[in-house]
Amino acid sequence: MKRLLSSNCLWITIVLLILLIFPWIQRSQYSQHVMVMTMMAAVLASSWNILGGYAGYTSLGHAAFFGLGGYLVALAHNHFGWHPFISTWFLAFIVTGVALILGWISLRTQGSAFVVVTIAMVFIFRIVALNLASITNGARGLTQARPGWAGVPWSPEFIKIPFHYIMLLLLCLTIFVSWRIRQSKFGLGLIAIREDEGKAEAVGINTMLYKVLAFGISAYFMGVAGGIYSYFFTYIDPQFIFDIFTGVTMVLIAILGGRGTLWGPVLGAFIMEPLGNWIIGTFGGTQIHLTIFGAILLIVMLFMPQGILPTLSEVIRQRGKVKLAKVPS
């Protein structure tokens, strides 16, 4: 892993540099917007990957934590004036707490049953948010003041830039944590659970603890991202933020790039999110983008269930073998 990273060090630096100067070379509001959304998609897919990729537990319900983060941050901003860029990092710990409890309950199920439980979870959150109208303002949603700092709103021309950098920071943090987990004994334990939970338990891994922890950690980044998102749009409503489709998109991105790999979800996000924006931009108000997403997911699941990165590295390995075989002759 360390070798892989050091050999990749060069291009990680290049990509990071490009992302750092991106808003200054690409001045179009649209591109800046798409870039923020792309990095957010990468955050969501990477943190989903901690549970769904490493531990192999497919959750379609992580939008519940994304939405919870969004609501907590919006409420704290409106009622106490806490700035979302700061409060989201702390309030996401509440999201983690909720996730630890829900994880402890729901991770008793496995396989298809777990997927179905997580689907139910999003809908429970949505209905609660719709009905607790005294807190959440129900279906009318919550509106926040225009983004700014210390009472001074940012000028519309530069408004995407602070979001660009905070999302980049979150993305780096998510990848770093995901990488550390992948390297650690904890990560090995999660992978052991994915391969054979019974055997993992037999060799002394506290599988329940590992799974619940992975669930909580992945929910943390969901919560932070949800908080930033709610401020980015300055408006959230239950229908919009507790959306099962958000969860499906994360899964599609992670699976497309390479489930269980460190960089797969990031690669998937940088493919799917601009593509999705292009589709919505081209086909406008129709719902054809759902069909295109569904069809891509279907094709990937049927013909390339490993995802792009593992398939690519397999191809490269095969080539290497051929070369090696040629040398002696």
Added chain:
Amino acid sequence: MTVPSTHLLIQTIILGILVGGVYALMASGLTLIFGVMRVINVAHGAFLIFAAYCTYWLFQLVRLDPIISIVLTAPLLFVLGWVIQRYILSRIESPERSSVIITFALAVTLEGLMGTLWKTTIRSVKPEYASEVLKFATYRFPVTRLAGFAAALLVLLILYIILERTNLGRAIRATIQDRNAAQLVGVNVQMVSAITFGIGIATAAAGGSLLSMIYSFNASSQTDWITRVLSVIVLGGMGSLPGAFIAAIILGVMEQLTAVVLTLYWSPIVFYLFLFLTLIFRPQGLMGTVVREKA
């Protein structure tokens, strides 16, 4: 929270039972498919809505009665189901690992297609008897729900006869009990799977036709319906038809009661809570086997 009078309570339970019959029909196909193929068909809700749209257009264009249109929608969706099983689902190597994601992808694909073709306008079929109500000893029976309940029972009866009295039914039941053993005694399991999926989707078609006159819908209603139907089969016990029937009645009544005691907006939570709690605390449901495969 309001405490309903006895009269209102009985009226609510009647409505719940009537709705429950339709839920039972919708869920029967799903539980059958799971029993035979171990696939949780998350696209079931999308098929329901697709059938509802077919019924809607048949009614708008040629004034065909929604109940009679089952005769057309069911065969149409049988063929569609057959094709999908034959060319997509049969490719799944381990259904326990990936069937939910694949059928979810299918559901999203269908939802997008329907949303593109027919926009997001909320539709419902209103035959002449739509607003009629029969009265029996001060209790009210809306005609559409009564007719829906009767039609649901009829289709379930046909399904029961197919399963219990025909060779195909015996093959299906054998496959549910033990796939490998069924194959050993000469059942063409692939064929049985395709036919079962077709039948399952055909019952969804019947359910969708009834849905179209009892509820209003658009393409995105499918997520709402799939969770309702899923909670029915999970509570009943995956793969168990009698279980699905009992669970459907229970959930129908619970939904109506919640609507009366709390508000209409809270009532869908009954399904999600039952789904959540059943899977966690009694995964085998009322009368089924445990769903415990690895994803």
